Amino acid sequence: MSEKSHPLDGAVPSGASSGTGTSPGPEPEPIRFFGTTWVAHDGRYGLRRAGAAVGSLVAAVAACWVLRFAYQGLEIADIGGFVGVMVVLMFAVCSAVAFRRTWDGFSRRPADPAREENLRGLKAIGFVGSLLAYFFRSFLEAPGEKLRREEYETAVARYAKRRAARTGSPAGRKASQGRKPRRK
Numbered sequence: 001m002s003e004k005s006h007p008l009d010g011a012v013p014s015g016a017s018s019g020t021g022t023s024p025g026p027e028p029e030p031i032r033f034f035g036t037t038w039v040a041h042d043g044r045y046g047l048r049r050a051g052a053a054v055g056s057l058v059a060a061v062a063a064c065w066v067l068r069f070a071y072q073g074l075e076i077a078d079i080g081g082f083v084g085v086m087v088v089l090m091f092a093v094c095s096a097v098a099f100r101r102t103w104d105g106f107s108r109r110p111a112d113p114a115r116e117e118n119l120r121g122l123k124a125i126g127f128v129g130s131l132l133a134y135f136f137r138s139f140l141e142a143p144g145e146k147l148r149r150e151e152y153e154t155a156v157a158r159y160a161k162r163r164a165a166r167t168g169s170p171a172g173r174k175a176s177q178g179r180k181p182r183r184k
Helices: 045-077 081-105 113-118 120-125 127-140 145-165 170-178
Strands: none
Touching (some): 045 081, 081 120, 120 127
C-alpha cells in the first residue's frame, strides 16, 4: 500500500494487502522502514527504531553540511549580505514549518490533503526539519505508530462488533426464513 492511499477505517481490508490474507478481519497498515512490526513490537522493532533514529540524524547532519557548502558558494560568488541572510532565513523558516507539519503528520491525518500537497515544495526545502522530526519521533515510537495503532484498534473493534452481531448459522437462518410451513 502506498503512503498516499489511506483506507477510511485505518486498516487494510482482509486479503487486500500483499500479505497472505489468512487472518480474517482488518490488517494493520505498514509503516515505512517498519512494515507491520509495530503491532506487536516484534521482528527487531527496537533495532529498526534505533536505525531510523540514527539514519535520520546522519542524514540531517549530512544535509547541514551540504547547505553549508552551498552557503559558502554564495559567499565566494560575493552576491551580497542581503541574499545570504535571505537564504539562511528561508531555510530556517522552511525547516521549522516542515518540522511542525511532519510532527503533526505522525499523530493525525491531514484535514485537507490538497493543502498538504501544496506544502510539499516547502517541506522539500525544509527537509532538515523533516529529518529532525523523524529523529525525535523515533525516540517515542515508530514515526506514525500512534496514529496507525488508533486506526487499527478502531477497525478491529468495528470488525469484532460486526462479527458479534452475526450469531447463529447463516445457512440455518436462510432455510428457516425462506421456507413456508407445509400444509397437511
